Amino acid sequence: MIDLYYAEDDETVAQAVKEYLEQENFRVTVFSMLAGMKQALRSRQPDLVLLDWNMPDGQGSELCGWLRARWPWLPVIFLTVRGDSHDVVGGFQKGADDYVVKPFELEVLHSRILALLRRTGQVKVNCYHCDSLTLDMDKMSVFCDGEELVLSQPEYQILLLLMENKGKTVTRKQLLEKVWDSNGNYVNDNTLTVTIKRLRAKLHQPACLKTIRSFGYRMEDTL
Structure with missing residues (x-):
């Protein structure tokens, strides 16, 4: 089972992604605030992190920088609306491994996650x-x-x-x-x-x- 942390303040989107990925043998923990994910990361690191670019308590890039300083091996994907994609590319270059523009097909997000995990070798059994x-x-x-x-x-x-x-x-x-x-x-x-x-x-x-x-x-x- 792939362990995934997901920061998303839109409950409808978060629930749809969670339900789909759990059917694909993921364990998904959703956070509506960056602070909640940050606290969870201190206790346990997942196999991959999904970060919405704009969150109520900050931008995903801020948490990504904090995360990269501690667990540089941990894969990160940004999720963003099309209007923010230019800023996300900058954030992507500074630390995230990939980004997906909203609205997206769940199948596409799933395939991008699997591709990243294969590329980074972060489905860790060790x-x-x-x-x-x-x-x-x-x-x-x-x-x-x-x-x-x-x-x-x-x-x-x-x-x-x-x-x-x-x-x-x-x-x-x-x-x-x-x-x-x-x-x-x-x-x-x-x-x-x-x-x-x-x-x-x-x-x-x-x-x-x-x-x-x-x-x-x-x-x-x-x-």
Whole structure:
């Protein structure tokens, strides 16, 4: 399923786009204000962003610039009425990947979205999200609110296991076996406790990393 954020203040247009794309196996979250999308982006980044050029609280180009500074890989498409298309071309050159002029056929918008995702390779199965945390397996990188964090190998492997099993409890035994024993390195239980403590500190004490007393740990969205 393709995860898409859509900024649109026209409820009729937003509902039509949402219903059509959801039939095409998209998960669409609609925002009537740029501020709402900005807040959501801090917690979780989708596969693609649709931005209406003119919104009640600003222009899409403003949010696009903010977004590009934090997640330059995230594909963005501007939606605009024909009279604004000249300005949108400028915005497109400054950061968006494509733009579509209103009124548009839903089939055309869908095909442009798929073409962009194929071009940028952003249908990501190797990218995990939980609250404001992102783990990118392709880059072997971890981000918090767009800021890249430096983790040790055991810390990264623990977080990866928890992210892969988001919503499920991973036992301490499983973590010890998969992170250390698989490499032929036996460690005691206290090593895991210390590593988790260091991981929490580097992740800025995230509420989404929960301790399940006497069992293990679980990643779980809280926002």
